[in-house]
Amino acid sequence: MSSEPLHRQLGLQDDELDLIRDTLGRDPNRTELAMYAAMWSEHCSYKSSKVHLRTLPTEGPSVLVGPGQDAGAVDVGDGFAAVFKMESHSHPSAIEPYQGAATGVGGIVRDIVSMGARPVALLDPLMFGPLDEERNRWLLEGVVAGIGGYGNCIGVPTVGGEVRFAPPHSANPTVNVLCVGIARADRLMTAATHTPTPGSLMVLYGATTGRDGIGGVSVLASATIEEGSEGSRPSVQIGDPFAEKLLIEASLELIEDDLLEGLQDLGGAGLTCAVSESATRAGLGARLDLDLVPLREEGMEAFEILTSESQERMLAIVHPSNLEHVLAVCAKWGLATAVVATLESGGDLDIRIGGEQAARVPALSLTEKAPVYERLMRPIRPNGDDPTFASFESDLDEALRSLLAAPNVASKRWVFEQYDRMVQGQTVAGPGSDAAVVRVPGTMKGLALSVDGNGRYGSLDPYLGGAHAVAEAARNVAVTGARPLGVTNCLNFGNPERPEVMWQFSEAVRGMRDACLALDTPVTGGNVSFYNESGGSAIWPTPVVGVVGSLADYRLRVPSGFPIPGLAVYVLGESFAELGGSEFAETVLGMVAGAPPALDLQAERRLQDLLQEAAAGDLLASAHDCSDGGMAVALAESAILGGHGFAVTLDGDMPPHVMLFGESASRVVVSVAPEREGSLRGLAATRGVPFRRLGETGGPRAVIDGMVDATVDELTEVWERAIPRLLGEAS
Amino acid sequence: MSARIGVVTFPGSLDDRDALRAIELMGGQGVALWHADRDLRGVDGVILPGGFSYGDYLRCGAIARFAPVMEEIRTFAEGGGPVIGICNGFQILCESGLLPGALIRNRSLRFVCRVVHLRVETTRTPITADATQGEVLEIPIKHGEGQYVAADDVLDRLEAEGRVVFRYCGPDGETSDDHNPNGALRAIAGIRNRAGNVVGLMPHPEHAVDPDVGPTGGQALFASLFTHVMAPAR
Amino acid sequence: MRFTVEVLVTLKPRLADPQGKAVESALPALGWTNVRGVRVGKHVRFEVESDDETSARAQVDEMAARLLSNPVIEDSRILEVREVQRT
Amino acid sequence: MRFTVEVLVTLKPRLADPQGKAVESALPALGWTNVRGVRVGKHVRFEVESDDETSARAQVDEMAARLLSNPVIEDSRILEVREVQRT
Numbered sequence A: 001m002s003s004e005p006l007h008r009q010l011g012l013q014d015d016e017l018d019l020i021r022d023t024l025g026r027d028p029n030r031t032e033l034a035m036y037a038a039m040w041s042e043h044c045s046y047k048s049s050k051v052h053l054r055t056l057p058t059e060g061p062s063v064l065v066g067p068g069q070d071a072g073a074v075d076v077g078d079g080f081a082a083v084f085k086m087e088s089h090s091h092p093s094a095i096e097p098y099q100g101a102a103t104g105v106g107g108i109v110r111d112i113v114s115m116g117a118r119p120v121a122l123l124d125p126l127m128f129g130p131l132d133e134e135r136n137r138w139l140l141e142g143v144v145a146g147i148g149g150y151g152n153c154i155g156v157p158t159v160g161g162e163v164r165f166a167p168p169h170s171a172n173p174t175v176n177v178l179c180v181g182i183a184r185a186d187r188l189m190t191a192a193t194h195t196p197t198p199g200s201l202m203v204l205y206g207a208t209t210g211r212d213g214i215g216g217v218s219v220l221a222s223a224t225i226e227e228g229s230e231g232s233r234p235s236v237q238i239g240d241p242f243a244e245k246l247l248i249e250a251s252l253e254l255i256e257d258d259l260l261e262g263l264q265d266l267g268g269a270g271l272t273c274a275v276s277e278s279a280t281r282a283g284l285g286a287r288l289d290l291d292l293v294p295l296r297e298e299g300m301e302a303f304e305i306l307t308s309e310s311q312e313r314m315l316a317i318v319h320p321s322n323l324e325h326v327l328a329v330c331a332k333w334g335l336a337t338a339v340v341a342t343l344e345s346g347g348d349l350d351i352r353i354g355g356e357q358a359a360r361v362p363a364l365s366l367t368e369k370a371p372v373y374e375r376l377m378r379p380i381r382p383n384g385d386d387p388t389f390a391s392f393e394s395d396l397d398e399a400l401r402s403l404l405a406a407p408n409v410a411s412k413r414w415v416f417e418q419y420d421r422m423v424q425g426q427t428v429a430g431p432g433s434d435a436a437v438v439r440v441p442g443t444m445k446g447l448a449l450s451v452d453g454n455g456r457y458g459s460l461d462p463y464l465g466g467a468h469a470v471a472e473a474a475r476n477v478a479v480t481g482a483r484p485l486g487v488t489n490c491l492n493f494g495n496p497e498r499p500e501v502m503w504q505f506s507e508a509v510r511g512m513r514d515a516c517l518a519l520d521t522p523v524t525g526g527n528v529s530f531y532n533e534s535g536g537s538a539i540w541p542t543p544v545v546g547v548v549g550s551l552a553d554y555r556l557r558v559p560s561g562f563p564i565p566g567l568a569v570y571v572l573g574e575s576f577a578e579l580g581g582s583e584f585a586e587t588v589l590g591m592v593a594g595a596p597p598a599l600d601l602q603a604e605r606r607l608q609d610l611l612q613e614a615a616a617g618d619l620l621a622s623a624h625d626c627s628d629g630g631m632a633v634a635l636a637e638s639a640i641l642g643g644h645g646f647a648v649t650l651d652g653d654m655p656p657h658v659m660l661f662g663e664s665a666s667r668v669v670v671s672v673a674p675e676r677e678g679s680l681r682g683l684a685a686t687r688g689v690p691f692r693r694l695g696e697t698g699g700p701r702a703v704i705d706g707m708v709d710a711t712v713d714e715l716t717e718v719w720e721r722a723i724p725r726l727l728g729e730a731s
Numbered sequence B: 001m002s003a004r005i006g007v008v009t010f011p012g013s014l015d016d017r018d019a020l021r022a023i024e025l026m027g028g029q030g031v032a033l034w035h036a037d038r039d040l041r042g043v044d045g046v047i048l049p050g051g052f053s054y055g056d057y058l059r060c061g062a063i064a065r066f067a068p069v070m071e072e073i074r075t076f077a078e079g080g081g082p083v084i085g086i087c088n089g090f091q092i093l094c095e096s097g098l099l100p101g102a103l104i105r106n107r108s109l110r111f112v113c114r115v116v117h118l119r120v121e122t123t124r125t126p127i128t129a130d131a132t133q134g135e136v137l138e139i140p141i142k143h144g145e146g147q148y149v150a151a152d153d154v155l156d157r158l159e160a161e162g163r164v165v166f167r168y169c170g171p172d173g174e175t176s177d178d179h180n181p182n183g184a185l186r187a188i189a190g191i192r193n194r195a196g197n198v199v200g201l202m203p204h205p206e207h208a209v210d211p212d213v214g215p216t217g218g219q220a221l222f223a224s225l226f227t228h229v230m231a232p233a234r
Numbered sequence C, D: 001m002r003f004t005v006e007v008l009v010t011l012k013p014r015l016a017d018p019q020g021k022a023v024e025s026a027l028p029a030l031g032w033t034n035v036r037g038v039r040v041g042k043h044v045r046f047e048v049e050s051d052d053e054t055s056a057r058a059q060v061d062e063m064a065a066r067l068l069s070n071p072v073i074e075d076s077r078i079l080e081v082r083e084v085q086r087t
């Protein structure tokens, strides 16, 4: 055992202990110390990130619920709200990929339910180290199986995601999960609409409480994991999706019957977090009797019960007059219940065990009064090399094939076929399209959903990494014809106590901020995952952004692939000589260098507005954005997805490889019926979006005049087989 | 009058709402049934829907088969009432002994969600009566444990008695290992009991009726079921 | 009397075992080429209250046949029935 | 020499076992109210070729820790190593 004082073992700094002493006017006892350690952990308190996150735009006409609640919400019209949030579960997944990822799904789903929404979609942005390492294959297989194992079993379709590979993610995979729910806007469980009074009861329902996950937030998610760190091990939990499914149905029935004054999931920091946040929101305190908590194990101490992260539990705030009804609903779904606490005026949490006081602390001191740091920052100088100026003499056909087979670009079918994408019966477009489209039941509306984040860009320029993540996710939504409404994010970084990491973080947030302002997509929530590093080497700074958009009529959704022969192919947006940070530079030239593509946010905005307008006028037969692999890959994917070839000409004063594979931002490849070309050109000209006619769709071949000539079948084969082959499954 | 088709919700059922929606969309009347009830509410047919009843723990369908409603369903089936088990429902029917054989983990060990082609092998069931033998339908599958297995003599008997209802196949109806998504013996995707009124299938026809969200191979099966139950006793 | 019981459930030998096969094919990559015939079964352990060992065994046999295994595809057998000593 | 090996992999006792819990809550409805503490584990059986029993055991221990279980959440132990008599 370590000889460190207890507070340091729990992850609290010396000055944080002093702050606790000041708050209480005495020394905290062991139980109290454990509560503060959990709530003041980086994971729960956002103490390093808060000052930066505050700069993000969070307001707009569509925003119903901004940051600070379990999840954000935007108004999608017809009286419905889309509730959404993203969260990371990278640390547990690094040591037990299946359960780590599975419980990550469980956690974010409960966040959505606790807002009063039915979860309707999951998206899973993932990053791993290269697949030639056995451990990385084990992680990928385990994480994907875990996400499927949980998501499939609770009946929430997984409709999209991302998978990227990069060497710095070998030791630290990134596992983020975004959940979207739908609620009637007037029934959202927000603090403003539900105000408990003293005497209201806290009902804990769902699974029993065991010793699992103790220290999960403070030890596992708020410190770096080193080789063989035995100490972090007991913190992994086992998910029970069946219990979660019952929890979802029971919770939604409680909300439907209007029986609740508040609802809170139990996630990081367990009961301590749920009780203190519920009390804080009500502006009250609470008296909590730990003897009433249903336990799975004998002899649990107060601090264990308070910080256990046992899964599949919820805490409902119930007026005594509704208690009987609440218990009956839970019983119908076979869930154990216990009235564990009563709200009291005064603001203190008064916690009892065995008839004695175990802890007494002000609820606010755990939540809103947690410490906030302005950590030191040190800029990293950009790398001087720029691959844009490297000459390239090799075969362009071959380069295209390499890019289509690059794991970042290749088809992710191996992943998403393991996910139920159709349960609930509303998936208009699932994985495989730029953004997923899910219907809002009972309306003509569709929600368009996308997640994006390019860690390579982030590593070369974190500001651009953040800005591109927003722009690309919003563009993916816009290509379907939908209007982006709001943003959630998961910010995956190294150790914030290192000034370089903190600088990367602040730059990424600044980039997101500028992009969100320009595109009118406020941030409604998100999650920060720090300490993704080991041995002093961190993951690429990876801000992952999720965008929720709305489509007035889902039948007007624009698909990604060329649907028929005989269409005109256009590119909207301008191409520049930019190869810095590109997939081509990494895969073909073997260099991660240069500046990522520039981003003109006003041009991006004009492009996205044009796409929505063109889709609403039914002008587009297909639209697919240019991202990884540039124009050549966008054209090839449009052909592969639609099953029709094309013949186009690219000209310009750039070397062919730069034209083909440069990743200039704000560009979209579209196909248009000949009779609508005029309208599209007119609209683009009015909206100030550059466009160029490249050629036509049709035939079995993908032909870029003088540069590329291959059959769509062979490109499809290369693109589809790449990941199974890397996993040793295809011949 | 339209056909009244009951859909049973077990704890952990997932596609129960989808089945009810499909029934309504196809012009039938969906009736929600609850696992703990001993009452089929006078329905004309019963669907055991997909999902993960009781988490599929231990074995798929192992616990659900003991639900009170299953006794009623057994009686209903013995009386000739149509009982259709989809995916998890198929697993429950096998576990209950209402259909022979069992469904084990996919050969790949992975869950698989994909649209497949099915060849109709017999029209002597309530859901295929209006189809034609050899017809190919596009319907999605989504399961982790859909590999149909049975002893060789059981399989031979099923074949001999014309009780294989669907086989996985390619777009032109050809069977091959490439078109077998889970390793099912003899590419079996669905079977029926001797009388023909109890059918189990892994694919999800309820996810194949609405052209806005998927293929439409399930329409024929629902239409057939409705005609069958509404027909005067034969 | 209280007994600790262990039951083993295995796929019938004539059935291919996908899980066993997956383990078997993963081993060579880790350097073990000397393993074969991998079969993965289920091991269920619990405590049962009963008058005596004979009746405990009889009950466990029935549980194994009715719930813990599916006799169409699986074999089951009791590995152990051991009395729990009260302290 | 050829050995038949049996390895048992179980969830660490502190961790919840959803499968065991589901079985336990199903049993009363079937008339068994006298069962508790159900835990479901994995039983792996295979044959291994090795010079002697000691080296066989050492190899199986390593396989159990590296492939058959994840020591973060599971315990594994060898139930049996038995030489296969050639006939």
Ligand SMILES: Nc1ncnc2c1ncn2[C@@H]1O[C@H](COP(=O)(O)OP(=O)(O)O)[C@@H](O)[C@H]1O
Binding pocket: A123, A124, A125, A126, A158, A159, A160, A161, A162, A163, A408, A409, A412, A415, A416, A430, A431, A432, A433, A434, A435, A451, A452, A476, A627, A628
């Ligand atoms: N982990 C995943 N889960 C589900 N779907 C995924 C996953 N990874 C990728 N996809 C799907 O594959 C398609 C291609 O992904 P990606 O190349 O990241 O798209 P884009 O470049 O348009 O952002 C998308 O439809 C995406 O939703």
Ligand SMILES: [Mg+2]
Binding pocket: A434, A476, A624, A625, A627
């Ligand atoms: Mg895209």
